[in-house]
Structure formats: structure tokens, C-alpha cells
Amino acid sequence: MPLADTLHSLTPSPGLLLCLVLVISLVESLALVGLLVPGVVLITTAASLAGHQDIALAWLIGAAFLGAIAGDGLSFALGFKHREQVTQRWPLSQHPEWLGRGARFFERYGVSSVFIGRFVGPVRPIIPLVAGMMRMPPRTFIWANITSAALWAPAYILPGYLLGRTWQHHLNLPPGLEAALLILVAIMVVLAVIFSWGRHQATRHGRLYRIIASSIRRLPLLRRPWLAMSQTGDVPLASLLLLVIALGSLSGWTLLVIAHHGPLEMDLFVQDLFTYFQSDVTYLVGNSFARIGDTLGIIALTLPWAVWLLLSKRWDVLLHWGGALIAVALLNIAGKGVFGRPRPDTPDYLMGSFSYPSAHTSTAVVLCGLAAAFIAAELPRHKRFWAYWVALAVTLPMALSRLVVGVHWFSDLVGGALLGLVVCALTLLHWQQQPRASLRPCHWPLLSVASLVLISARVGLLPPV
Template sequence: MSLADTLYQLTPSPALLLLIIAAIALMESLALIGLLVPGVILITAAASLAGHQEIALSAVIAVAFLGAVAGDGMSFLLGYTQRERVTRLWPLARHPEWLARGARFFRRYGSLSVFFGRFVGPVRPMVPMIAGMLHMSPRAFTWANLASAALWAPAYVLPGYLLGRTWQQLLGLPEGIETWLVALIVLLVVLAVVFSWLRQQVTRTGRLYRLAAVGARRHPVMRRFWLVQSWRGQGEVPLASWLLLILALGSLSGWTLLVIQQQGPLAIDLRVNQLFTALATPGLERLGQVLARVGDRYGVIALVLPWGAWLLWKRHLAAFVHISAGLGGIALLNTLGKALIGRDRPGTPDYLAGSLAYPSAHASTAVVVLGLAAAFIARELPHHQRHWVYWAAILLAVPMALSRLVIGVHWLSDLVGGALLGLVVCALVHLAWQQKARPSLALCPWWWLGSASLILVSARVAWLPPV
């Protein structure tokens, strides 16, 4: 049974889907948890599934309303009864600025802050708890809670619900294909959320990092390893990079064995290929061809050339060598992988004649370029802002990889193998970089270099043929 078959079988029943929407609305409104959960994305996806299954709109709005009311109510009760303990709870103990931001909002708007706060992202989960901590009248809070939830529920549910009711007609998909598209979207969202959560948890401020530190101290060998890595990393063990290396390398090995044993496309490859054939439009194919040129050899050179020149000019030789090693390493591994696996492409245009499929060089190179860029940028930012950089890298890498399916030159499993190979190289380069203290790159003229890269890439797309 393929992964997509499994996901399709796991599609929730109408009753379970309503329960999931209520739970998402509750978590989105719940103090502390709401700060960490991408509620807007999740509730839009769940509402879209509800619209696709033609569940009554009134029921979807009702459960979202009840979940939002319960979440704010529980947050208020937490602040009301645990006023002195709240500031010592994780993650507020490490991020007191979140509580301060909500308190400023409450002082500014008073009782109306409960109503307005539900629609203001950064303070939404904090205001009800702060209202409880400041002993706002429970009666006044209840009315504000009910009124704001009555407006919030349809505002957040309707866009996703309407999308679920109309997207099959808008795209003109054949009957039966839509389940595979839903499965693919759900899989990508889940993987992105899990990756973002794990990355946050294995940094110094994360709970998994602290648990690993406690466990390492109990074993002499692990304690010695932990101390050495901590000393090299200026007080922080690069646990995120080690975990990424172990998980990506293990997944790459297992996935490659699966591809070799299959001796042809996997079942999910055929289904996804059918899906993208059904989705094909002239505009989408043109976009795929543009992204193909952006991600090929000339495109990558055009993209990284300004940054490499700046690193050399400023004598950041270590950064230049590490990034060059990552790009050279992924090019070599792609060549070796294609030669060893010897897998044919689903379609081979003239400019790819003689080129093999697994792993996808576009996917792996995009992951290395964007992953290393995100890692270097994130090191210059506070911990609580770093996840935005990684999300941006994911949002750029996914379309680059999927463009290979749009133009029909790769199977889905080629993209998975390429992405995993790229993550392995990213982890290795980052681990090598973290072996000693490095100078800050904070003075890098990001906007000027980014503009130069955009100009060069645009010229490459306009004037040079694909390779």
C-alpha cells in the first residue's frame, strides 16, 4: 500500500473532522499553546476538507465557535487561578516579552482588548490569560468572548470551506484525482510543521534540548561528547544539526533502497504523475520551465555569484569555503547517485537526453542553497525569530521541486530522494561550520546582494537555454 493510499484511508469522517476543527480553534485560542500552533493554516486546511466533504457550513462554524470560546475561557481561567505561577510556565519563562506585549495591549484597550485581541495575531492567545491575571470581571469577559468568537469563527472558516467546495470545479480535475491532491497537500503541510517544531525544540531554548542535556549528563561517554560539542559551539551543542543529519541520512538510505528494489516508478509516483498531468495548463508549464532554468547549473551560479564575491571581498574565507563545499558536494553526489541508481525519467526532453532521474538534482540543489542560506541568516537572529527564515526556505524550495513534476521530467520519489540528500549535505556543512567560533556576517548587505542575484537569475532565464 502506498503512502497516498494510507493518507486517503486516514481522511477523517465528518464527525471526526468537526472534532478536529473544534480542537484547532481551541488550540489557536489557548494561552501558551496558541503561540506555537500555526492555527490559521491548520483551520483553513481542515475547513477546506469539510467543504470538500460537503459538511453543513453551520456545523463547521458552530464547532469553530465552541472551540474558540472554550480556548479563551480556559486561558482566562488559567490566568485567574494561577496568577503567580503563569510567568514561570514554559515558554513564558524563556520569552517574557510575549507576556509584556499582551499586557501592553490589554492596558491600551481595557475590556475591549478581549474582543479585539482575538483578531490580532501576536497577542491573540495571551490577552484572555492576562485578563484573568488582572481579575477582569468574569461576566464582562464572557460577553466579549462570545461576541468575538461569533465573528471570528465565520471569518476564519469561510475561506477554507469555500475553497473546499469549489477547487475541484475551478481546476477541472477528473473524478478521483482530488483525493491525491489533498493527500499531497496534507503531507507537505504536516512535514513542514513537524520540521519547524523539531528545529525549535532542539535549540538551546527548546524542551527536547534540555531533556537531551539531562540524559547526556548521566552517561560518561555522552557527557564527554556533550561537553566537547558544547565547548566548540560556544555553549550550545548543535543538536539540531546532528538530529537533521541522523534523520535525513537514515531516511535517504531507506528511501533509496525502496527505489532500487522497485525497479521502476512507485505506485505513488504513477498516481502523482497522473495528478500533475491533469493539473497541466500552459501557464503552469511555462512557470515550471522558468523554475527549471532558475534551478539548473547556470541559474544556481547566477544566484550565488554576488554572495560569493562579497564573501571573498570581505575575506570571509571560511564561509566561502563551506558554502562552496556544500554546492560542490551536492553536485558530485547527484552525479554519483544518478550513475549508480540508473533510473529513467518519466519524460526526457532533448536538453536532458542521457540524463537520469534519481535523485533530483534540482530538488537537492535547491535544498542546499536555501537551507544553507537560512542557516547562516538564522544565526544572526534571536532564537524566537529564526523559524520564519526556515519557513521562508521551505516555501521557496517546495515550488522549485514540484516544478519538476509539472514539466514531467521526474517522479515524486526522485524529489524525495533529492530533498533528503540535500538535507544531509546541509547538516554536514553546518556541523563543520559549528566546530569553532566564527565571525558574524550581520553586516552583509542582504538587500543589495539579493537584488543582484535576482537580476542575474532573470538574465539567465531570459537569454540562456536550459541545461
């Protein structure tokens, strides 16, 4: 069976899609769980697939409506019947600020808080629970639950459904490219779910951390190393897991790439997809991001920050950051020389250079990943995820620009990203061996403007390297 047919066969059936929409709506509205689940992304994706299959819109909105009512209803019942136990159980026992935020919202808006809270992201999964704990009359809650769900369901379903109904007709994608686009979207959704849930679980306040810590303390061989690492604070479990997963994935992916003498079938599908969307505008944007991610671009981005670190005498940050960038550059040179994979297209300025792994991607991952880790350490715990999402938003176009300009295969980008994550993990593990002084105060607006000026000059005035 061709790959396109295989991917198309993986698309859920209409009945399963309706069940998925119901379950996503329920979980997204469920007490506390909704904080860890990217409900908007999941519902939009499911609704888009449903629109593509021409599933009746009334059934889809009905499934979302019922799921939303059930999620809020279960949350209300939990708070109403188990008021004391809820505050003593995970995760509220570890995050009392969540409950405080919901209580303040409830006190401010009263009965209307259930209706309004449905549409306010940070408090949406908390308000029904708080309403139950505050002993809101069940009849009042039911009416607020039903009326808010009646507005919420179409508001969340219609954009994705419209996208699914129109994208194939207006873009007129060939079947193979349609399957490639669907699989790429599915990969991004899965990564979003893993990131949203796993990022918190690997910290000291996450359940995964506590389970692993409890298990290791029972093993004599591992107890002493764990206690030694714990002496400086949290055991860097997130960095350890990142290293293990990234290194294993990089090894397996590299074996897959070198087992093929040419591009993977996935590479050809993605190349066709980017070729289909190619235009003067996309090429200009891609070429600009490609220049931002090359050697001169990285120097332009980091120079103001390096000068600030020098003037602030933060040699530890400068050495870790600089060492990571040098390490990933050397590993890229070695990887390209060992594997010798030809590029899809080799312009004059890349003559003699090979394709795997993507140096642009790995360097962007190291630069933005370490920046996100250092910034997150200075932020309150509940705001740290923003640093990582911003890093992802910057890294992704820098990596994809290599596909736009046609000098890399998609598998090169995957290998480069995994290599960058390995270097990030090793750097962070070394950094976290001892307590570090805060990076504050940091004149980040001035430094950001300086980086923007330098990178604009690099993109507009200097040729690619």
C-alpha cells in the same frame, strides 16, 4: 484495494471532522500553545475536507465557536488563578518577552484587547492569559470572548469550507487525482506542524533540548562528548537530529525506490495530477523555475554573494557554502550513476542523464537551507523562523518545476530533498564546531538586486542545461 480507495478511506468521518475543528480551535486559542501551532493552516484544511463532504456549515461554525471560547476561557482561568506560577513555568520562564508583548497590548487597548486580540496573530494566545493575570472582571471577559468568537469562527471556517465545496465541482478531478491531491495537502500540513513545533524544541530554549541534555549528563559514555560540544556554546542538537532523521529517511526511501523497477504508484498519481493542470502558463512558469535551479541559475544567484564574501574575506562562509554545493553535486552524479533510474521524459539537453535523485531539488535545498541558517543566526530568536519559511517558499517551486517540465518522478524530488538535508546537516555541524564572527554589515538589498538581474538574464537569454 486500489490506492485511491485507500486514500479516500483515510478521510475523517463527519463526526471526527467536527471534533477536529473543535480541538484545533481550542488549541489555537489556548495560552502559549497557539504560538507553536499553525492554526490557520489546520483549520482551513479541516474546513475544506468538511465542505467536500457537505457537512452542514452551521455545525462546523458551531464547533469552531465552542473551541475558541473554551481555549480563551481556559487561558483566562489559568492567568486568573495561577498568576505567579505561570510566569515561573516553561515556556514563559524562558520567553518573558511573550508576556511583555501581551501586557503592552492589553495596556493599550484595555477591555477591547480581548476582542481585538482574537484576530491579531502574534498576541492571540497571550491576551486571555494576560487578561486573567490583570484581574479583568470575569463577566467582562465572557462577553468579549463570546462576541469575538462569534466573528472569528465564520471568518476562519468559511474560506476553507468554500474551497472544499467548489474545488471538486469546478475542477472535476478524477477520483484518483483527487486522492493524490488530498494526500499531498495532508503531507504539507503535517510537515508544517512538525516544523513549527520541532524547530523551537531543538534549540537551547526548547523542552526537547533540556530533556535530552539532562538524560545525556547521566550517562558516563555520552557526558564527555556532550560537554566537549557545549564548550563552544549550544550543542548543535537541531543539526544532529536533522542529520540522523534525514540520513535514515534517505536510506529507507532509496531502498523503496530501487525495489521498484519502474515508477512508484505515487509517482504515477502525481504525474497525472500535474498533467491534468498542465497549460502554457504553468509550463512557462515551471520552465523558468527549472532554469533558476540549474547550474547556470545557481551561479547567477550566488555570484554577487560570493564576490561580497571574497571582498569581506569571509573565507569560512565561502568554503562551507561552496564545499556543500560541490559535495551535493558529486553525490548527485554518483547517485544517478549507481541507480540509473530512467526519467519520465528525456529532452535532448538531458540525454544520458538519469533521474534519481533530483539534482535540482538537492541543490536548492542546500543553497536555500544554508542561507536560511546563516541569516537566522543574525536574527533575534523570535524572528528566526521567517528565514526558514522564506527558504521553503523558494525551494518548493524550484523542486516542483521538475514535475511541470516532466523530467522527474515525484520520488526523485523526495530523494533529492533528503540528500540536500543530509549535506546541510553535515555542513552546519562542521560550521558550529567553533564560534563564528557575525556576517554584518551586509549590503543585502544591493546584493539581492544583483542576483535578480543575473537570474533574469539567465532565464531570458540562455538555454537550459
